[in-house]
Amino acid sequence: MTAIANTGATAAPWxxxxxxxxVDATVRIPASKSLTNRYLVLAALADGxxxxxxxxxxxxxxxxxxxxxxxxxxxxxxxxxxxxxxxxVVTPIDRxxxxxxxxxxxxxxxxxxxxxxxxxxxxxGPAVFDGDPAARQRxxxxxxxxxxxxGVAVDDGGTNALPFTVQGVGTxxxxxxxxxxxxxxxxxxxxxxxxxxxxxxxxxxxxxxxxPSLDHIxxxxxxxRDAGVDVDDSAADHWIVQPGPIRxxxxxxxxxxxxxxxFLAAAxxxxxxxxxxxxxxxxxxxxxxxxxxxxxxxxxVSYADGVLTVTGGAGIRGADLAxxxxxxxxxxxxxxxxxxxxxxxxxxxxxGHETDRLAALVTEINRLGGDxxxxxxxxxxxxxxxxxxxxxxxxxxxxxxxxxxxxxxxxGVQVEDIGTTSKTMPEFxxxxxxLCATASSAAAGAx
Numbered sequence: 001m002t003a004i005a006n007t008g009a010t011a012a013p014w015x016x017x018x019x020x021x022x023v024d025a026t027v028r029i030p031a032s033k034s035l036t037n038r039y040l041v042l043a044a045l046a047d048g049x050x051x052x053x054x055x056x057x058x059x060x061x062x063x064x065x066x067x068x069x070x071x072x073x074x075x076x077x078x079x080x081x082x083x084x085x086x087x088x089v090v091t092p093i094d095r096x097x098x099x100x101x102x103x104x105x106x107x108x109x110x111x112x113x114x115x116x117x118x119x120x121x122x123x124x125g126p127a128v129f130d131g132d133p134a135a136r137q138r139x140x141x142x143x144x145x146x147x148x149x150x151g152v153a154v155d156d157g158g159t160n161a162l163p164f165t166v167q168g169v170g171t172x173x174x175x176x177x178x179x180x181x182x183x184x185x186x187x188x189x190x191x192x193x194x195x196x197x198x199x200x201x202x203x204x205x206x207x208x209x210x211x212p213s214l215d216h217i218x219x220x221x222x223x224x225r226d227a228g229v230d231v232d233d234s235a236a237d238h239w240i241v242q243p244g245p246i247r248x249x250x251x252x253x254x255x256x257x258x259x260x261x262x263f264l265a266a267a268x269x270x271x272x273x274x275x276x277x278x279x280x281x282x283x284x285x286x287x288x289x290x291x292x293x294x295x296x297x298x299x300x301v302s303y304a305d306g307v308l309t310v311t312g313g314a315g316i317r318g319a320d321l322a323x324x325x326x327x328x329x330x331x332x333x334x335x336x337x338x339x340x341x342x343x344x345x346x347x348x349x350x351x352g353h354e355t356d357r358l359a360a361l362v363t364e365i366n367r368l369g370g371d372x373x374x375x376x377x378x379x380x381x382x383x384x385x386x387x388x389x390x391x392x393x394x395x396x397x398x399x400x401x402x403x404x405x406x407x408x409x410x411x412g413v414q415v416e417d418i419g420t421t422s423k424t425m426p427e428f429x430x431x432x433x434x435l436c437a438t439a440s441s442a443a444a445g446a447x
Contacts, residue, residue: 013390014418016407017432019439022272022312027263027431029276030084031056031253032285033424034216037064037111038223039251041193043090044073044119046227048248050090054082055253059423060109067116068093070102071123084427095122095170095197106131106162108354108395108423113162114143114186118194121152123168130163134395137161139183139352146179146191150198174198174243180208183352188239189220195241196229206237212349213325219284226251254280257287259425260308261330262401264290266435268299268312268334269408274435279308286325293321297334318342318383325350328379329357329398333405335381336365336372348377354423355394364391364403368410388412397423404432 036056041064043050055061065075065088072093080087104120104127106113113131120127130136141160148154150172156164174195181187188204188211195202211217221231221239228247232240255278267274280288281303294310295301298317302309318340324331328347335342350357358374365372368389371382391403393416400420407413421428 011417011419013414013416014429016391016404016413016415017436018411018413019270019408019436021439022270023266023435023439024273025263025435025438026275026277027260027435028083028278029255029257029260029263030058030425030427031082032256033058033060034111034219034256034285035223035253036061037115038189038193038220039249039253040064040068040075040088040090041115041119042223042227042246043249044068044071044093045194045197045246046090046092046248047245048092050248051250052088052090053080053250053252054084055088056256056424057085058426059107060111063105063107063109063112064116067104067106067112068119070104071116071119071127093119093123095124101126101128104129106135108132108135110138110184110186110353113138113140114184114190115193117143117147117166118172118190120166121147121150121168121172122170122194122197124170125168127166127168128163129166132395134355135162140164142179142181142183142187143190146177146187149177149179150174172198174200174202176203176205178205178207181206181211182209183349185211185213185216188217192217192220192224192231192239192241196224196244196246198243201243202239202241204239204241211237212346213286215284215286215325222284254278254283254285256424257283257285257290258326260287261290261327262405263431263435264294264308264310265330265334265405266408267310268294268297268316269337269405270439271312271314272439273309273311276308277306279303279306281306286327289324289327293324293327293331296321297338315339320345322346326353326398329361329402330405332361332365332372332379332381333402336370336386336406337409338381339383341380341382343375343378343380345375345378347379354396355399357396357399360392360394360396360399361402364399367391368406368413386410390414390416392416393418393420395420397421397425401428408436
């Protein structure tokens, strides 16, 4: 088993709510982190001011805003109609002048540590990138190698990891570049987002094992095209971005469908019903896979008038699930509560996420009496009664929410640091308590 990152948690353990009746809730989910941070990067390179309506306000999005401000972009909060915070108006980076040395705090945000270095390469001065202790364990070699392949000086002290310094010289020639992006699709997305600003555009080629999470690259291509960028992704493992302006935009950000997962999972864990309004009919978000994943675990799923409704049954079925990507921790929590064995495949790359998620899930499910094991590319989870105990979060928001899901059905579960959910959803504890309260109301009505 791969070593797991130190959790670094200091907060008191959180008592996961345990419910004895079905939940019946409507939950409005904050905006997508993946879309918010992609649009922020594009706005920083656009040909005029841009507006993000109802964007995400979380640690990851704040780190991105701070990074873009350090590079010279203006980001202003203005009143909007979003339920979870103001809109953002972004004034693009002025790349014509000089730039003083700057420090970029990546936290534990993969989008910041991978999307921002190519922007720093377009600047005029050194930018020092660092982050949380666990961030120094995340794969960064392809980003560093790609920048060097583009003629950009990067000083990483020979570690191929954070911290490192990017020396911007004002322009990047671009052209044909070959990388190995098998550890993360973010290595591709990062370069595509900056590609229109390269003098010769970018012809990016992947060489190596398959790139994981291709849905995230399709999302990147989609937002580029929406901003008027010419992108050719017709050949497998090749992406060609033409040089040219990124058109200023005014965009409403979709809810985060991956973050909707734990709330939808609560319907299965309690035999209840959860509705998510604002669910897009068509989307590039990987979280839209919940529509097909949850029925395989025994749920009824329906969609009407922008509302996705999930209703759980008498129990949770086991299933073989492939390529669940960032949805895997939520799916694994449900599989730990299932009545049959499950297998999750195609997720070896999760070993390089906020923590080694495969090792962490096995450790924590088994800590509560479960039967989970790692495979080369995933997990096998077999049914076994679970008991009370501490579910460690490893500074990983999706580990924390996985513990909360198990706690719905297992009394006495504590989550080590629920505050880590602030990475992409600061409102999680409050929304989770409100969800669980609907089960208490149902139980009281039954009496």
